[in-house]
Every structure is written in structure tokens, then in C-alpha cells.
């Protein structure tokens with residue numbers, strides 16, 4: 311029999327030659343193939359290849375790596391066993407087609423015992439390639455590399471001893487103790503107010519000599535292509551982190567490198583479309599970010615004391631997959647990072663204009679002419695900004711405003727309250743006797759709410775997915791001034807155009823804070839609060855506000 315025709319042969323065998331059991335198995339195998347194609351877009355091929363998709367052999371149906379791998383290893387040298395999280399299938403790739411054929415013959419339609427001791431039957435099909443990206447399987451962000459063991463333990467020690475956190479008499483190197491970490495700058499000071507450097511004012515002292523020799527070496531060895539002239543040293547205690555951010559395009563060139571010392575850490579990378587990849591940065595490794603990973607993906611470190619990491623001994627750098635069979639917890643230790651960047655002196659011309667401050671069009675403010683324009687305006691100047699600054703925004707907004715706390719505490723126990731534009735959820739936990747639902751247009755902020763175990767959804771403040779009259783009260787704090795048009799604004803506030811906010815509560819019981827635009831030329835910086843007991847109707851509320859101007 312010609313080697314590459316097993317699958318075809320199995321599938322084309324005349325059904326009379328098969329026993330009843332074999333026919334059933336064949337039907338199930340075909341069914342598995344169709345399901346994978348229909349639901350997952352995984353296309354099986356009718357000839358043998360090195361890779362197989364294993365239906366029923368996935369983490370999603372309780373089969374762990376520990377159970378599956380030995381079975382496949384008996385058939386040949388397994389190059390990779392890829393088990394996507396929560397999926398009822400996996401992929402196995404062999405070194406040769408012969409080995410994958412072996413596996414096909416020995417394991418297709420065969421039983422395996424899952425983690426709960428139940429038997430599952432595996433159905434195998436050949437695939438041309440293992441579909442990483444299409445399946446949302448994780449790969450490193452493009453342009454990112456992690457070079458392991460770039461320095462020795464002795465060199466690490468030397469670098470760590472170089473930093474004198476305790477005394478910096480002239481504060482020459484701009485030491486700062488930020489809220490979440492200690493930081494020191496060399497070459498140029500980095501200003502957190504505008505996330506930029508003062509390019510005309512290099513610091514008196516440049517980069518430490520020892521760093522210079524490392525940089526020269528990395529350049530010569532090809533790990534980096536440009537010599538940095540700015541260094542930021544960050545020190546993180548366990549539990550500390552850095553909010554997700556993209557280094558300002560106009561501030562630094564396209565290659566940013568970061569040396570991890572003292573301890574490993576897991577860094578989160580996030581693509582604007584929501585894909586998140588956790589990358590392990592081992593101790594003494596160099597993270598090199600270029601291209602897409604530097605310009606388009608945000609990176610940050612979640613403040614926590616433990617990281618979820620791969621369990622295998624041989625695993626060092628790279629992505630943390632969500633493979634439950636391979637995960638374990640690792641306690642964080644003090645990590646010091648040396649981040650080297652090259653200050654940019656010409657505008658950035660990257661191909662990621664959406665996130666590029668050099669390419670941001672500065673148009674004079676004007677009223678949008680259509681809903682479409684208004685929505686674009688909001689998208690660009692409100693939603694995108696909040697997505698980008700969510701981490702920082704959240705970390706600077708801890709203290710609830712007393713007026714709002716008072717309002718929430720005065721509500722009857724058990725009231726259902728919507729917080730429209732809830733941000734990081736700072737009001738959602740103010741009164742535990744209320745049932746509060748938050749919503750915000752920024753996914754990143756809603757993620758923060760969820761981490762804090764609040765109920766929150768992503769939505770537009772003018773299309774809140776809550777049934778009219780379902781709430782007893784509603785707050786919307788510092789939101790309305792973000793709406794782009796008077797139409798949108800009025801529609802949210804006035805009864806003649808019943809809109810999201812107005813219709814949420816059964817009786818007017820609102821707290822709206824923001825700079826309210828009540829007529830074409832009057833800005834009304836005020837708060838408007840209408841308690842349930844006031845019994846004021848919408849017309850009265852509006853009249854009250856207008857009379858106060």
C-alpha cells in the first residue's frame with residue numbers, strides 16, 4: 311500500500327468489508343470531521359500528513375496531556391501535542407508521516423480514559439497544518455523575542471549591585487518611587503505625565519559603563535540592531551506591576567529591549583482586538599520588542615504575588631498557554647528590569663497609525679455634522695483613549711466622591727442600581743445593600759471591574775442593555791460630557807426622546823454628574839440629583855436645571 315493513502319483508503323473502503331462496529335466508527339469519524347470543519351474551521355485532508363486532529367482528545371472534554379501524550383508517543387516521536395484551552399480536540403504533530411500513520415491506525419476509534427476515569431473514544435483525521443492563529447491558539451506577538459540566559463549570574467549580580475536605591479545624593483538619575491514600583495532613569499528622564507522624554511535635556515550622566523559594554527556585545531551578536539541611549543530601571547516587589555501601555559511612538563525608536571534580573575515574571579501582551587498573550591520573561595533573559603509587538607500591542611505586568619506558569623522543567627521563556635495540564639503557580643520574587651530604549655528625534659512613521667501619536671491628525675475642534683461623524687469622534691477621542699489609559703486611569707481613581715456615596719447610601723436596601731459609565735467600578739461596592747450593575751464603553755475598565763468581582767458589562771451609555779424601568783436608581787458620573795453631539799446628549803436626558811438613561815429607572819431617581827451642555831452656548835458644570843422621594847418628573851428636572859443657569 312502506498313504510504314500516503316491510508317486516510318483515503320479508510321474513508322473509501324467499501325462499507326460491506328467493514329464490520330458493524332467499524333461502520334459505526336467510520337460514521338463517527340466522519341461526523342467528527344464535519345463538526346471540526348463546521349464549528350472550528352479545521353479542515354481535514356484525505357491523505358496522510360505529519361499532523362492529526364484528535365477529536366474527543368481535548369482539555370475541553372477532560373483529557374489531559376498526561377493521558378494523551380503517552381498513547382501518541384507509543385506510535386512515534388511526537389514533535390508537538392497542542393491542546394487548546396477549553397476545546398474538545400487537540401493536535402498532534404509527528405516527525406514523519408509514517409509515525410502519524412501509525413498513530414492513525416492504532417488510535418483512531420480507540421478508547422482512552424479521561425481525567426474522571428470515564429472512557430472517551432478518539433477520532434483522528436489528518437490535517438495539512440496545525441492551525442495556530444486561526445484557532446486563537448497563542449503565539450508570541452509578531453516582532454517579539456525573548457533571549458534566554460543573555461547574561462551570567464555573575465553579571466546579573468554586578469548589575470543589581472550597580473543600582474543604589476537608597477542614596478542618590480544629587481538625584482541625578484531621577485529616582486522615583488512610583489505608586490507601584492521603584493524606578494530610576496539614565497540618559498534621559500522619562501516623564502510619566504506625558505509619557506515622553508525631554509529630548510533637549512539629556513541627563514548629565516549617561517548610561518552606566520557596564521551597560522554600554524553589554525549593549526555593544528548584543529549589537530555585535532545581532533540581538534539588537536540599534537544602540538539605546540536611555541535606560542529605565544524598574545524594581546517590582548511581589549504584588550507590584552505596571553499598567554498595560556504602549557511606549558509612546560514619538561518618544562522612542564522601534565526597538566525596545568528589557569533585561570529581567572532577580573526573578574522571572576509573566577508579562578501580558580494585548581492586541582487591540584482583544585487577544586491577550588502571557589509571556590514568561592525568565593531571570594537573566596532579554597525581551598526584544600520590535601515591529602507590531604512594540605507599536606501595536608500593549609504590555610504590562612499584572613500586580614499579583616503568584617504567576618501562573620508552565621509546569622515543565624524544560625519550559626523557560628515564551629508564551630504561557632492555557633493548557634491546564636501544564637500549568638502551575640510560581641511565587642514572585644523581587645524583579646528588577648533594565649529597559650533600554652533609543653530616543654527618537656524624527657516623527658514616527660510606523661504603519662500603526664491608529665495608535666501612533668506622531669500620525670494622529672490634529673484637527674481643530676468642531677461639532678460633528680452627522681451621527682457617523684459623532685460616533686467617529688467619540689471612538690477616537692473617548693473610547694480609544696480610555697482603552698489605552700484604562701490601567702493608569704483606574705490606578706488614579708480610588709476615592710469615591712462623597713456626594714455620590716451619600717446618594718447611594720440613601721437608597722433603600724435591595725434597590726437595583728445602574729452605574730452608566732462605571733469606569734473601574736469605584737461606586738459599585740459603596741453600598742453592599744444595593745444590587746449594582748455597572749457598564750462602561752471601555753472593555754479594559756470593565757475587565758478591571760470584573761477582576762474586582764463587580765457585575766459590569768461593556769456597552770454604550772446610550773444603548774444600555776437593560777430593560778426600561780428595570781432599575782430603581784441610576785448614576786452616571788463624569789460621563790455625559792463625553793457624548794459627541796447635542797442630539798445624543800439631549801436624547802439621554804430629556805423625556806421627549808426616551809433614551810437609555812431616562813428609561814432605565816421606573817421613577818426618576820438619578821445622579822448625573824458632568825459638565826452638562828444644556829443649550830448651544832451654555833456649559834453647565836453641575837450635578838443633578840433626583841431622589842426617588844422628590845417625586846420630580848423629567849420636565850421638572852430639566853426646568854430645575856435650566857433655572858439654575
Ligand SMILES: [Zn+2]
Nearest residue numbers: 559658660666
Ligand atoms: Zn508610530
